[in-house]
Amino acid sequence: MKKFIKYTVLPLIIFLSIFILSTSKKENLKEDKTENVITSTVKKQIAHQIKKYPAKQTKKVSQQLDSLLQRINKRHDFHGSLLIAKDGKILYEKQIGYADFRKKDSLNASSIFQLASVSKQFTAAAIMLLYERNKIKLTDTVNRFFPDFPYKNVTITNLLNHTAGLPKYFWVAEHKWKQEKAPTNNEMMNLLQTSNVQRFFKPGRNFDYSNTGYFVLASIVEKVSEMSFSTFVKKNIFEPLGMKDSYIFSYGVDIAKGNQLDGYRLYRGWRHLKINNTINDAIVGDKNVYSTSRDLYKWILALNSGELLSKESLKLMYSYGKTMYGRKVPYGFGFRIDKDDKNMIYHHGKWNGFRTGVTQYLNDNLAIIILEHTSYNGISSLTKKVKKIVEENFVKDNLQFAENLTYN
Template sequence: MLLCKPLTLVHLKKYFRYSVLPIIITLIVLAFSTKNEGSKTVKLFHTVSDTASIEATEPILEKKYPIEITQKVSNKLDSLLQRINKRHDFHGSVLVAKNGKIVYNNHIGFADFRKKEPLNKTSLFQLASVSKQFTAAAIMMLYERNQIKLTDTVNSYFPDFPYEGVTIKNLLNHTAGLPKYFWVAEHKWKKEKAPTNSEMMRLFASSNVQRFFKPGRNFDYSNTGYLVLASIVEKVAGVSFSAFLEKNIFEPLEMNQSFVYNPENKNINKNHLFGYRLYKGWKHLKINNTVNDAVVGDKNVYTTSEDLFKWVLGLNNGKLISEESLNLMYTNGETIYKRKIPYGFGFRIDPKDTNIVYHHGKWNGFSTGLTQFLDENLVVIVLEHTSYSGISSLTKKVKKIVGENLNV
């Protein structure tokens, strides 16, 4: 038998404080949250202010401008992303930073079209050719450790490499004249499994494919050159290219979401995105793997927009390489005839303004862009995965909006 004591005023106060009050507060919070998540746009579209409290635990990313300074920029960039999402099928992320601080960080659209899952801050994009700057930095690390020289030839590390006289510097700034490995793999590779870097290096030795020109004579953008560079990193360091980047770049910069893709690795991060193409103007088809998917160095770094910003900060702040090496990466190369070319080491240099260093990438539905306006200390990152074709134009629009609406 239960005995009930009479309720006194003290009991009622305690009951209200510990039982009723928390329920009331919870209901108020839920009501406010529901009000702010009523539209479809909110589910697809998340601004940096929504996740500021979470991101504050990440030391590199806590450097953000106050909302009162960035609100006008955010509103205009939100509107821009909403327009290109509807008109141009943009499904991706945009991050803007000024003076080392984040101005804007947003994403819009779907990660998975079948499940209707929205993109979020942890969505991992294939960087495509933006990956090349990681390869170049890895080479410069080995150079600073006196493990390689930029004047070394590929034959110093791979004696059977059939294209003699190609230096590491030729590979870095695309003056090697090597044949396209895409074509070699598609026409000479006989196995079902896509070839790795080491297998492609052996295939070059046996395929008898002619090069385009002798080293140093011309500039010819080459994915093959960066395949060879990643292979040199593996040979010199004695570890896989993936392991080298993990230990020497991703871990020091706390790029905790980033990795180098390996098609044989079945434990792929759940936030790893697939590329899509638009079919008949409405249906998104997932793009299948190709014979060229296993090669790394020219592509295959996966990351988030925030991790990519950490990369920019770490590279520019001397956490990875010296200022001298960084200047080489950001400086125009040249041919043996002293003709300047619009490429440094892993970065394109704007022909009209050497203060603009950038790289774009396209691969299997992914479209990417990382642009640094060095004289303005402005960074614009655009990552997308549904074959969007306007990265350059979008970057210019973003820069214009920031320039007109951010007073810092």
């Protein structure tokens, strides 16, 4: 009997084990291949949507916009990038000024800008991805993920639309952080637990724009996904959308890329000084996404088409928030919403010399993307001027030009 087990049953058990493991590996490979196919399909779809109007159709508006950029470059020290898209096609795309003032290198389409607070829309999208995958609820409090978080009853929705009332982490870092290196998200979460800094108000009572809320959201993404915020956004947003020049950069943690720009300020009206990093530059979620105008256009296309998030999630992101008393909040999830016109969805950014703006006029199907890195202060005004020029100088003739669209 022992010989029978030894020479018959045991080999059979080994064979079955090998077969099961082999089958399991094949199934995993199938799943991996399926994921790759899906990712490739998304990239192909997004790339196919990057269309440009032919030069003949945009000649008049391009001349006006060229003149505008040249004026603000000379008069107002604008060194940046402008991209305009109308009805799903690029109408205008140009860079002007210097990337490096010492080397006198010019900006180009590959120059990578710090987005500052425009980064917040990517944090909101990361949260909505987890929400759609049933990993979180918008009514979850921060304490579900961080039991020792000292500010109770703050929900994810409070964080998203700036009604959490949390203290400013900039102040906490500058007054409570004792190390020379800049704190990371995890270190700042720990510092908040021990710093004994009071909140501004109980959650839901008021609207108060908060960088703290968005770094906490990024920390929740890390906790739930069990990966860094940078990796999560890369794998779930940047790579699927073909945003090859976009990434999250944490000072003191990550290595700067070749085309990554520095921020500058004008000194005595003629000299550009590079702005140094600060104690707050390692925190991500509220800022520190780096990107190009073209990548941001890919982002807008994917977001609005429903290829990344559902239409239901997008509606939440593009809708006014509310306080607990029912007062309208001019902010959705990661996006500002004009107080008087809900069809104007936008966000501006300002950090270490970078000035950014991404504005969508939904009714007009018009997107204006402005990125700058020398402390230019007229993003809002420039956006309005650009919109006016487009309205007055661009006449779309689908019948005449539909067959002449160019693809990039």
